[in-house]
Amino acid sequence: xxxxxxxxxxxxxxxxxxxxxxxxxxxxxxxxxxxxxxxxxxxxxxxxxxxxxxxxxxxxxxxxxxxxxxxxxxxxxxxxxxxxxxxxxxxxxxxxxxxxxxxxxxxxxxxxxxxxxxxxxxxxxxxxxxxxxxxxxxxxxxxxxxxxxxxxxxxxxxxxxxxxxxxxxxxxxxxx
Amino acid sequence: xxxxxxxxxxxxxxxxxxxxxxxxxxxxxxxxxxxxxxxxxxxxxxxxxxxxxxxxxxxxxxxxxxxxxxxxxxxxxxxxxxxxxxxxxxxxxxxxxxxxxxxxxxxxxxxxxxxxxxxxxxxxxxxxxxxxxxxxxxxxxxxxxxxxxxxxxxxxxxxxxxxxxxxxxxxxxxxxxxxxxxxxxxxxxxxxxxxxxxxxxxxxxxxxxxxxxxxxxxxxxxxxxxxxxxxxxxxxxxxxxxxxxxxxxxxxxxxxxxxxxxxxxxxxxxxxxxxxxxxxxxxxxxxxxxxxxxxxxxxxxxxxxxxxxxxxxxxxxxxxxxxxxxxxxxxxxxxxxxxxxxxxxxxxxxxxxxxxxxxxxxxxxxxxxxx
Numbered sequence: 001x002x003x004x005x006x007x008x009x010x011x012x013x014x015x016x017x018x019x020x021x022x023x024x025x026x027x028x029x030x031x032x033x034x035x036x037x038x039x040x041x042x043x044x045x046x047x048x049x050x051x052x053x054x055x056x057x058x059x060x061x062x063x064x065x066x067x068x069x070x071x072x073x074x075x076x077x078x079x080x081x082x083x084x085x086x087x088x089x090x091x092x093x094x095x096x097x098x099x100x101x102x103x104x105x106x107x108x109x110x111x112x113x114x115x116x117x118x119x120x121x122x123x124x125x126x127x128x129x130x131x132x133x134x135x136x137x138x139x140x141x142x143x144x145x146x147x148x149x150x151x152x153x154x155x156x157x158x159x160x161x162x163x164x165x166x167x168x169x170x171x172x173x174x175x176x
Numbered sequence: 177x178x179x180x181x182x183x184x185x186x187x188x189x190x191x192x193x194x195x196x197x198x199x200x201x202x203x204x205x206x207x208x209x210x211x212x213x214x215x216x217x218x219x220x221x222x223x224x225x226x227x228x229x230x231x232x233x234x235x236x237x238x239x240x241x242x243x244x245x246x247x248x249x250x251x252x253x254x255x256x257x258x259x260x261x262x263x264x265x266x267x268x269x270x271x272x273x274x275x276x277x278x279x280x281x282x283x284x285x286x287x288x289x290x291x292x293x294x295x296x297x298x299x300x301x302x303x304x305x306x307x308x309x310x311x312x313x314x315x316x317x318x319x320x321x322x323x324x325x326x327x328x329x330x331x332x333x334x335x336x337x338x339x340x341x342x343x344x345x346x347x348x349x350x351x352x353x354x355x356x357x358x359x360x361x362x363x364x365x366x367x368x369x370x371x372x373x374x375x376x377x378x379x380x381x382x383x384x385x386x387x388x389x390x391x392x393x394x395x396x397x398x399x400x401x402x403x404x405x406x407x408x409x410x411x412x413x414x415x416x417x418x419x420x421x422x423x424x425x426x427x428x429x430x431x432x433x434x435x436x437x438x439x440x441x442x443x444x445x446x447x448x449x450x451x452x453x454x455x456x457x458x459x460x461x462x463x464x465x466x467x468x469x470x471x472x473x474x475x476x477x478x479x480x481x482x483x484x485x486x487x488x489x490x491x492x493x494x495x496x497x498x499x500x501x502x503x504x505x506x507x508x509x510x511x512x513x514x515x516x517x518x519x520x521x522x523x524x525x526x527x528x529x530x531x532x533x534x535x536x537x538x539x540x541x542x543x544x545x546x547x
Contacts, residue, residue, distance in 0.1 A: 028479050054388050058481060058492050060507040087494065089481045093388055093402070096409065100481070121391030124517050132225070147218040147546060158226055 001097045006051060007031055013044060030087070030102040038103055039113040045090060045099065046118055053090040053099060056119035060087045061129030064104070065161040082107045084133055084160075088115070105135065114140035132159035181207045188531070190219050196293065197542030201531065208527045213520040220546035228506040233259055233473040234333055236506065241327035243510060244544040246289050247487045249282035249318070252331035254484035257412055258493040259333045261482055262475040270463035271335055272414045277348065277456050278318070278330065280449040284355070285314040286487035287442045290539040294439060295366050297536040298375050303366040310358055313351055317344065334469040340460075348457050352450050359447060367443060376439060377430030380522040380534035384433070390518040394489025394511055396538065399425035399441045400433035406485035418455050420448045435537040442539070474501050488512050488539060508547060512540040 003021075010019055010031070020032040033041055045053045067082035088101040103112055114137035115122045126137045127146040134157040137143055145152055151170065157163065167174060184205045190198040198219035204212040224243065228236050240255045241248040253275055260267065292307035315325045322330045322338050330337050366372055382392070384400040397404055405422040407415040423444035425437030477499040483492040489511025498504040515538055522534050 028481060055391050057391070057483065057490070058494055058507070058509040060494050060505075060509075062496060062505050062507075087481075089492075089494070093404065119391065120389050121514050121517055124513065145218075147221045149218065158223055163226075 001050070001095065003029055003031065003099055006045075006097075006099050009048070009051070010041065010044070013048075014041065017041075028100055030100045032102050032104065035103045035105060035112045038101075039115065039118070041101070042088075042115045042118045050095075051092065051099075052094050053092045055091050055093060056088060056115070056122055056125070057091045057098075058087070058089040059115075059122055059125035059129065060089075061085070061133040061135050061159070062087060063133060063160045084110045084135055086112060086129060086135060110134060111136045111138055113138050114143075116140055131157070133157050134160070183211065186528075190216075196535070196540060199540070199542055199545075201535075203523075203528065203531065205528065210523045210526050210528065210531065213523045213531065215516060215519055217516070217542070217545050220542050222547070224508065224547040225506055228503050230502065232501045233475070233503060236503065237332060238327065238329045240508075241329060242543060243508065243547055244286075244486060244488060244491075244512070244541045245326060246541055247282050247286040248326060248328050249278045249330060250286075250484065250486045251491065252328060253279050253413075254482065254486070254491050254493055256331040256333050257484065258480055258482035258495055259473065259475065262478060262480045262495060262497060263333075263470070263473070265334050265468050265470065267334060267468045268463045268465075269414075269461045271465050271468070273456050273460045274336060274340055274465065275331060276413055276415065276418075277453055277460075278321075280452045280456075281314050281317065281348070281351075283449045283487045284446050285311050287446050288314075290442055290487075291362070291366070291439065294536040294539070295372070297532050298372055300366055300369065300372060303362060306358070306365070307362070310355060313354070317347060317351065320344070320347075332466075332469055333473050335467065336465040339465045345457055345460070348453065352454055352457075355446075356450060359443065362443065367440060373429050373436060375529075375533055376435035376537065379430075379435045379526065379530050380537065381431050382433040382518065382522060386521070387433070387518070390521075391514045392489070392518055393514070394486065395441045395445060396438055396489065396515055398423065399437040401425050406483060406490060410483065412482070412484060415452075418452045420451045423448065435533050438537040438539075472501065474499070483509070486511055488541065488544070489515055510544040510547060512538075512542075512544045513547075516540055516545055 007021055017037045018034050045051050062085045064083045064085055067079035069077050070080045071077055083104040084107055085102055085104045090099045105112055114126055126140055129135045130143055131145045131148055186203045186205055188201040188203055190200040200216040202214040203210060224239055227239055237252055240251040243251050288307040288311040292304040295303040319325050321340055322328050382400050384402050387397050387400045401424050403422050403424050408422060423441050425432050425441055429436045475497040477497060479496040481494045483490050491511055492509030494507040495503055496505040523531050
């Protein structure tokens with residue numbers, strides 16, 4: 001089944017929700033899903049008889065770094081509209097078709113439902129996305145740092161584009 | 177009256193010879209019985225993905241070497257193919273053939289380490305020495321080709337760093353000839369050894385549906401009886417031209433999906449890799465291996481998720497390009513990282529000694545888990 005056909009099924013199933021088909025990119029196309037519908041959509045994609053996306057190949061956080069300059073009433077320029085995204089690469093072992101999802105979250109409040117209950121392997125992937133980007137996965141059973149030390153500074157997420165290497169780690173000077 | 181023991185928390189690692197690197201396992205025990213296992217990872221973390229964003233595309237290749245350092249060729253291979261797909265580069269036949277031969281040699285070398293160290297974990301030291309001596313022959317082949325024994329930087333975007341030397345074909349054939357009977361020797365030494373079978377059969381059984389839900393790939397998934405191999409199911413490069421089987425676990429010594437199956441699938445895979453090498457080695461066409469190497473690697477704006485059958489499982493590269501010479505984002509779906517998640521589930525209800533047995537059968541590489 002092609003992504004277009006899957007998208008049609010999704011649109012019929014969730015008439016109230018918005019799906020955007022993003023095929024501007026030359027290689028892979030993505031369906032942009034509204035974050036509040038994500039969990040329902042994922043359950044549907046896994047359990048629907050003709051789809052059966054039983055594996056989550058990959059889950060990846062991305063800092064889109066897409067802030068635009070906006071002028072407020074006093075004429076001061078400020079940056080707005082920056083988003084963090086989560087990409088979901090799904091695959092069906094049974095039918096051997098793929099489907100790519102994407103949700104975009106505002107950087108001020110990057111919260112999305114965890115899909116750990118749908119695919120178990122999302123657990124560590126989500127922890128990694130939290131660790132590196134600070135994306136909060138709601139209802140995740142154990143959302144703590146995974147690759148960085150547990151005592152890494154709160155609010156410091158290395159893969160964000162505006163991350164600055166800290167001078168000190170636990171009071172120790174970082175030599176390089 | 178049953179004797180009640182107190183729960184105990186035991187730390188295994190990070191410096192423990194059986195953890196295959198720096199992995200810390202927090203075992204919750206009741207006597208000898210495992211109640212829960214929590215793996216703690218990240219001791220080898222060096223933020224590969226952040227490095228990538230500061231590098232140009234070709235400069236990332238040496239970093240991929242250092243992820244799964246027992247299968248650097250396969251890591252290079254995946255990255256090169258992913259970027260080539262993003263840019264629409266077509267490499268010539270000679271490059272494709274050499275790449276496949278190198279990747280299959282690497283698969284054998286990686287499985288040799290997996291099987292050998294598994295033997296050591298269980299208590300059989302001899303097969304380890306035999307396998308490492310044979311692995312040396314593969315590493316020599318690599319060294320003669322590109323000068324490096326472990327971290328090759330061999331497969332570039334659009335080509336190879338060096339052409340094979342004139343003796344390579346003969347020496348590879350010699351190796352295939354030499355290694356075939358060695359597999360029988362390994363079977364007699366270790367695979368059917370009674371002590372080894374007792375320690376591994378019916379231990380850590382992973383059912384197929386659980387494996388799929390956990391996203392398990394590679395030999396571990398195949399040991400659970402699922403015929404799934406990306407070289408056949410989602411072919412890349414020229415794998416669709418070769419005739420080989422996908423070995424799956426059959427539960428010969430116990431149940432399908434136990435530790436022995438995971439071990440034995442790797443043995444069978446080495447035979448299949450030898451088959452592929454034999455078919456490819458005589459057909460290497462002439463050509464220039466750097467013909468398609470671009471002067472400036474600058475993919476168009478876009479993204480790609482490409483996946484490859486590494487010795488450990490599915491290696492995925494998710495690359496986003498913003499049209500500049502540096503990747504905007506590189507995410508690696510490391511097979512060991514995903515395979516490790518199911519580990520706690522497998523250990524529950526077993527004894528402490530079985531933890532070693534199960535971990536060895538997973539064949540994880542910490543360089544890849546922590547990246």
